[in-house]
Amino acid sequence: MTTRTEPTAAAEVTALRARLDVVDAEVRALVARRLELSREIQRVRQSAGGARTDLTREMRVISPYTEAYGRQGTAIAMALLEICRGTGHTAR
Numbered sequence: 376m377t378t379r380t381e382p383t384a385a386a387e388v389t390a391l392r393a394r395l396d397v398v399d400a401e402v403r404a405l406v407a408r409r410l411e412l413s414r415e416i417q418r419v420r421q422s423a424g425g426a427r428t429d430l431t432r433e434m435r436v437i438s439p440y441t442e443a444y445g446r447q448g449t450a451i452a453m454a455l456l457e458i459c460r461g462t463g464h465t466a467r
Contacts, residue, residue, distance in 0.1 A: 406455065406458065409455065409459055410458060410459050413459035413460070414459075414461065417460075417461070427460070428460060433456055436452055436455075436456060437449060437452040437453065437456070440452035
């Protein structure tokens with residue numbers, strides 16, 4: 376087994392972190408896209424006299440996250456829903 380030298384390992388970590396930064400930017404872009412779609416759905420539903428939120432739908436959104444990531448997945452889904460409901464942080 377080959378042992379990496381410290382400078383080589385540091386360079387590899389730096390490169391991997393740069394790739395991770397790209398993924399994080401992609402996640403933020405997807406959340407922004409989800410927020411836009413959610414706002415449009417809320418607008419259409421409210422203009423038809425419906426409620427802004429649909430709790431049954433929200434449970435269907437939460438479930439796959441919970442199945443994939445357990446309790447942390449539930450937290451991720453809940454955070455997304457809160458952002459997209461417009462009750463939390465406002466996207467810039």
